[in-house]
Amino acid sequence: MLLVRFSLLSALVLAVWTRERIHLEPGQRLHDETSPWKLVRRARADESLDVAFAIKTADATTLENLFWQISTPGSLLYRKHASLEEIGRIVSPKSSSLVEIERWLASEGGVDVETNCTYTINRDFLQCRISCQSLERLFQIELYHFRHPHAPNETIIRSKKLYSVPSNIASHLDFVGGLLRFSPVDDESSTSKISQPTSVQVSASHLRSMYNVSSNVGSNSSNKQAVAQFLKQFFHQTDVKEFFLLFGGSFEHRDKIDKVVGPDTGFAGIEASLDVQYIMSLGANISTWFWSTAGLHEKQEPFLQWIMDVGNTSDVPFVFSVSYGDDEDSLDSSYMNRINQEFMKQGARGISLMFASGDDGTGCNGKSFVPSFPASSPYVTAVGGTEMSDILFGHEVGNIISGGGFSNVFSQPDYQKSAVTDFIGSSVHLPKSSYYNRSGRAYPDVSALSNGFTVVFNLIPTPGVAGTSCAAPTFSGIVSLVNDHLLQEGQSTLGFLNPLLYQNPTALHDITDGCNEGCQETGFCSQKGWDPVTGYGSPNYPTLLEIAKKNYS
Ligand SMILES: *[C@@H]1O[C@H](CO)[C@@H](O)[C@H](O)[C@H]1NC(C)=O
Ligand SMILES: *[C@@H]1O[C@H](CO)[C@@H](O)[C@H](O)[C@H]1NC(C)=O
Ligand SMILES: *[C@@H]1O[C@H](CO)[C@@H](O)[C@H](O)[C@H]1NC(C)=O
Ligand SMILES: *[C@@H]1O[C@H](CO)[C@@H](O)[C@H](O)[C@H]1NC(C)=O
Ligand SMILES: *[C@@H]1O[C@H](CO)[C@@H](O)[C@H](O)[C@H]1NC(C)=O
């Protein structure tokens, strides 16, 4: 008895002295030989790196409840949006947590939070620029420079191994950004490609008439929409102007981006030009922002930086089109769950986040499908791709590339349970059940045309641009247009769309043909109602506006 008590006591003493360490994000995919990023050299002690401490949300349950109430028609709080400050009251961590983190940074890393770090307004993130020497000590890692063949002149600093923190610190953190994940470069994670222009060519006015936008354009000066960019891609105002000279003759529009957030120089990229030109064609005459999040030289994780910045800014656009994604199975669930909370914070503020669903169908790793995150998040709207079945008398069908399937991490949200059950019960073709988990969050939610787009790029009209990156800004522009009319009538904006859409599927144009690609064979197939290729279908402006107005009280 005495012996047992003694050993318990000594274990306790030991724990205090050696401070048990805990790996955060143990499921994050690490650098290996298959990575395009090649190791260059060990980082010098005096080089520095930007890291972001994702401090645990004080009251995650209240945040989630509020998000669902604000997003679900019929709830008393539906579209009664919260301000950034109100969100802060729910999520801001306790001062004692911050004190403990700051003490650790000072004592083990020599980091002075006053000089080396900044908090977000709601103190949910702490971003610091810290020397590699201190980082290696704080996290018990070694840092190296890595280079990507497509960006030969730049390197980024990362760890090859998991990082750890003392257990008392681990209890205050979801993860630390900037140490493990590699920035996507070029087209790896962007979802636009140039294909042979054999398909039907799509123009701005064609999209507008197809989706029944007719002559509607925005007119409320407080409305705004944005595209988010990550890959050092930029747009040129001269391309936008040229695009609308060529293709904007039949509708009122603006031909200039109103605001650039982040770095405002760079080479024009296809992805950036596409997003800007098409969100401005559908959401015509609506103030458009270009929210750019830097490149490799900025030393951080662009996607994380974007969502952190949006959550640290009071005046933000109501709609974001985002053509970006990563393999769900390469990320740790603690990272994804925290990003989901960031999506909830923005949804509760009345912001709609639209993500391209990806261009690899179901995705495949040989044994199972590989969903794309954030499209697989239950808290965003995932936009899949369609195409025309025939040049002359075609109808809209699911595009084989359209990203879709079931999350292996997030369970199915209530709003889509009956839609998915109907699909599983009536689908004439289902892939092998070992490939996917039918009780996961199913995506996409909606879709739009995804090939044959012409983009003006360095003043040259480039036809044949394809990918779900075409669909996301197209759908997003129409959501902005709906928002515009709501604002004119004194209603609030749509915010997170999915509960409204799943309650009112007839607002969308059902796509019933076409399958996406799976593992060396067909993946899922479109059919009547919701399906994991095209969701509930493509936008129909008048019916979307009607359900948006009708469900407001
Ligand atoms: C958050 O915004 C405030 C005010 O604009 C700024 O001072 C601060 O540096 C920002 N924090 C981060 C982490 O970006
Ligand atoms: C904190 O910032 C100062 C000034 O930039 C820098 O000299 C110092 O190395 C930083 N401290 C750490 C631990 O990185
Ligand atoms: C890299 O730097 C070299 C020399 O400064 C320059 O000629 C080249 O264009 C750069 N490459 C890229 C991809 O920026
Ligand atoms: C375009 O939007 C502005 C407000 O941003 C509005 O004053 C103007 O009337 C709109 N143009 C049309 C044709 O509706
Ligand atoms: C399937 O997903 C559900 C909910 O996300 C989870 O509880 C279950 O463990 C998963 N099943 C398998 C076999 O992965």
Ligand SMILES: *[C@@H]1O[C@H](CO)[C@@H](O)[C@H](O)[C@H]1NC(C)=O
């Ligand atoms: C524009 O929207 C705001 C709400 O954000 C509203 O107060 C204003 O009356 C609207 N103006 C017009 C002209 O529709």
Ligand SMILES: *[C@@H]1O[C@H](CO)[C@@H](O)[C@H](O)[C@H]1NC(C)=O
């Ligand atoms: C556009 O409206 C027509 C007439 O109401 C309808 O038949 C068609 O399906 C609509 N298009 C879409 C994409 O919903």
